[in-house]
Amino acid sequence: MxxxxxxxxxxxxxxxxxxxxKKARHSYLEKQNEWFERVYGAEYVKSLVAGIEKRAKE
Structure with missing residues (x-):
């Protein structure tokens, strides 16, 4: 933590x-989203992670 x-x-x-x-940052954001969902029981906005993933592939 x-x-x-x-x-x-x-x-x-x-x-x-x-x-x-970029891959490390993407992985970090994915884990942060998982943590948010587990702790707060709500879905975090995943569009940011999807955008970063898209740019990393370019």
Whole structure:
């Protein structure tokens, strides 16, 4: 949990530069969505993750 919180705080200062970076960010957002759904019992907006996934494939 600490690493997720730390990443949330600093990820805006480290934009993805490579495909590996984009995949890591995508994976992080997917896990964040799963956590949100588990904790709050509601679906998180997944369009952001879908958009990032689409751009990563371009």
């Amino acid at each position: 600490v690493s997720i919180t730390a990443w949330q705080a600093v990820m805006r200062y480290f934009p993805p530069k490579s495909l590996s970076d």
